[in-house]
Amino acid sequence: MSHTDATELLAAVQGFLRQSVLPQLEGFDAYTTRVAANSLAIVSREITARGEILELDREAQSRWLAPAAAGSSQAGGDHSAARALSLALRDGRLQASDEFIDYLRQRTLRQMAIDNPRYSGFKQARQRWPELAAAAGVAEPGAVG
Amino acid sequence: MVTPLALADVLASHGADGENSIQGLRRLSGGANMETWAFDLVQESVARPLILRRSPLRPGESAAAVSELPLSAEAALLPLVAEQGVPVPTVLCALSESDILGPGYIMSRERGEALPGRILADDRYAAARRHLAWQCGETLARLHRVNPEQLPREVPNQTLSERLDGHQGLLDRFGNASPVHQLALNWLRQHAPPQRRHCLLHGDFRNGNLLVDEQGLVAVLDWELAHCGDPAEDLGYLCGNVWRFGYSDKPVGGFGDYDELLAGYREVAGWAPDMDTIHYWEVFCALGWGLVCLTMVDLYRSGADPTLERAAVGRRVSESEMDLLLLLEDRL
Numbered sequence: 324m325s326h327t328d329a330t331e332l333l334a335a336v337q338g339f340l341r342q343s344v345l346p347q348l349e350g351f352d353a354y355t356t357r358v359a360a361n362s363l364a365i366v367s368r369e370i371t372a373r374g375e376i377l378e379l380d381r382e383a384q385s386r387w388l389a390p391a392a393a394g395s396s397q398a399g400g401d402h403s404a405a406r407a408l409s410l411a412l413r414d415g416r417l418q419a420s421d422e423f424i425d426y427l428r429q430r431t432l433r434q435m436a437i438d439n440p441r442y443s444g445f446k447q448a449r450q451r452w453p454e455l456a457a458a459a460g461v462a463e464p465g466a467v468g
Numbered sequence: 469m470v471t472p473l474a475l476a477d478v479l480a481s482h483g484a485d486g487e488n489s490i491q492g493l494r495r496l497s498g499g500a501n502m503e504t505w506a507f508d509l510v511q512e513s514v515a516r517p518l519i520l521r522r523s524p525l526r527p528g529e530s531a532a533a534v535s536e537l538p539l540s541a542e543a544a545l546l547p548l549v550a551e552q553g554v555p556v557p558t559v560l561c562a563l564s565e566s567d568i569l570g571p572g573y574i575m576s577r578e579r580g581e582a583l584p585g586r587i588l589a590d591d592r593y594a595a596a597r598r599h600l601a602w603q604c605g606e607t608l609a610r611l612h613r614v615n616p617e618q619l620p621r622e623v624p625n626q627t628l629s630e631r632l633d634g635h636q637g638l639l640d641r642f643g644n645a646s647p648v649h650q651l652a653l654n655w656l657r658q659h660a661p662p663q664r665r666h667c668l669l670h671g672d673f674r675n676g677n678l679l680v681d682e683q684g685l686v687a688v689l690d691w692e693l694a695h696c697g698d699p700a701e702d703l704g705y706l707c708g709n710v711w712r713f714g715y716s717d718k719p720v721g722g723f724g725d726y727d728e729l730l731a732g733y734r735e736v737a738g739w740a741p742d743m744d745t746i747h748y749w750e751v752f753c754a755l756g757w758g759l760v761c762l763t764m765v766d767l768y769r770s771g772a773d774p775t776l777e778r779a780a781v782g783r784r785v786s787e788s789e790m791d792l793l794l795l796l797e798d799r800l
Contacts, residue, residue: 351495358780365783402645409644412651413636419651419800427648428793434786443716444709444790451794 333367368437375460376433380404383426387417428452432459470495470505474568475520479509482561482574487511502692506577518560522572536692540564541620543573545691548618549668552610555687580679580686584713587680588722596684601724603685604678604706605732605740611688612699612737614668623668624695628660631697635759642762648789652755655796661698661745669702671695674711675721700741703729704749709791710757710784751795758788 327335340360348356384404388411411417419427428448432455435445440461449456449463456462472490479488493507503522508515523539537545543562550556557578563570587593587600616625626634635653644650670677671693679687705711706729707719715722720729730740765782767773 355776358776362776362780362783402643405647406644408647409639409650412647412654413639413644424793424800427651427789431648431786431789431793435790438783438786441714442787442790443712443714444787444794447716447794448790451797 330367330370333363337363365438368440372433372437376430377401377404379426379430379433380408383408383423383430387411387423425455429455429459432456432461436461470503470520470522470569472507475507478563478567478569479561479574481567482563491515502690503572517577518574519557519577520569520572520574522563522569537620537694538622539571539573539692541622542691542694543575544620545623545694546575548614549611549688549691552613554607554611555685556691557687557689578679578687580681582676582679582689584675584711584722587675587678588713588715592682593680596680596682597723599684600678600680601720601728602732602735604673604720604724605703605729605734606736607685607688607732608670608673608699608702608706609733609736611670612667612702616666616668616696619668619696626695626697628663628698632657632660635755638759638762642759642766646758646785646789648792649755649758651800652751652792652796655800656748656752656755659748659799661700661748663698665699666696667699669695669697669699671702671705673702673706674708675706675713675723676711678721698745698749699737700745701749701752703733703741704746705753705756707746707750708753708757709750709794710754710787747795751792754788754791754795758785758792761785761788 337360340356340363345353345356345360380402381404384407388407408417412419417423432445432448432452435442435448436459439445446463449461453462470493472493475490475493476488479490488509488511491508491510493505496504496506503520505520505522507518507520509518510516521539521542540562543559546556546559550558557575560574560576562573565571581587581590581593588597632653635656639646639649639653670688670691672690673688677688677690678685679689706721707726709716712718712722718724719726726743726746734740761781761784764778765785768775768778768782
């Protein structure tokens with residue numbers, strides 16, 4: 324038996340907040356406790372899925388930006404590929420093709436699955452773009468991908 | 469600290485005569501930008517239900533990314549819109565920065581429900597839901613009639629082009645991390661509707677800021693984002709998907725249809741915006757929501773407001789991105 328996984332610890336704290344703490348609270352404190360438990364759920368989902376979004380961004384950067392532009396992204400860090408693409412759009416160096424829009428849709432589907440899979444727009448998007456949802460690994464149960 | 473004693477002191481200094489006590493003080497949930505407290509002022513065994521609205525930030529600490537009205541200007545605005553027949557709480561006293569709990573103001577606490585989840589789902593509001601979109605249209609047309617020359621000078625008054633420049637400034641300031649936001653801003657620049665009218669807008673007229681009872685709209689709350697602009701903005705904003713609270717098939721706030729909103733507006737104003745213009749402002753609303761979320765992250769990171777609420781709202785950026793991609797399908 325190994326030690327407790329990070330996601331297991333997060334699940335345990337969520338359970339504690341929802342089952343032990345929340346019933347004792349009301350009003351603003353109850354609301355904030357729900358926000359706290361939801362935030363831990365986001366972290367759990369992100370631990371498993373984050374790398375895929377960054378990989379998607381890096382692929383997009385090398386596909387749509389010239390090497391010089393790709394190399395010139397400032398600051399570095401996790402968001403550097405998304406930032407380079409945003410700046411290229413802002414400065415008119417990148418025109419949004421259908422394929423580029425599909426990348427944005429797939430990226431956002433993945434991010435939404437981490438941040439709030441219950442959001443109404445997430446459901447609509449999965450219904451409207453089932454192939455992209457399947458490619459992003461977030462297809463609706465029973466959807467043809 | 470908001471305590472019964474501090475409130476009693478403030479009210480006494482603003483002319484609440486004689487013995488008074490503060491009862492039932494509690495902070496209400498639901499406002500991320502502002503503290504809202506409910507309490508009763510009891511004088512000679514008569515309880516008066518009141519609300520205190522105050523800023524949790526010290527002056528000068530606001531990120532100013534979303535231009536919020538000073539609370540003094542908000543307090544001055546309410547009587548102006550009330551004159552036009554817009555239902556709003558009655559302001560009892562304005563608290564300046566030198567007051568103990570200031571800046572802020574105290575107003576009447578109207579009866580009703582403001583929680584979108586209850587307004588949209590409870591059977592007791594079923595009849596209200598049928599009228600609400602029409603009432604919102606009619607109410608917006610009334611508030612758009614306020615004479616701009618009477619407005620407090622702090623009410624922002626920018627052209628659309630200036631506001632889009634401001635949005636670009638925010639995207640740059642927050643690190644340009646979203647290609648979807650940039651794509652949407654480019655689209656908003658290229659598709660700006662002709663500006664025929666310019667008037668006072670509520671700026672945050674949506675489910676959540678509307679107090680509702682079994683008959684329908686009771687009061688319009690939360691005026692801190694009031695500004696001047698195209699009247700269609702207030703209508704499109706009310707239809708933003710983020711403010712439908714899961715009921716996406718009811719475009720007006722999750723409770724009504726476009727036709728009802730526009731008919732209510734037309735009844736009072738004599739005209740109503742077309743659907744392309746409403747769509748434009750829905751896009752504007754979705755981008756605006758993303759910028760609000762990013763502003764919350766900024767407030768959290770800067771240490772100006774290190775609360776969980778701010779940090780958590782920062783994870784709702786992707787909702788705005790999803791909505792923008794849905795809205796812009798086949799329009800790019």
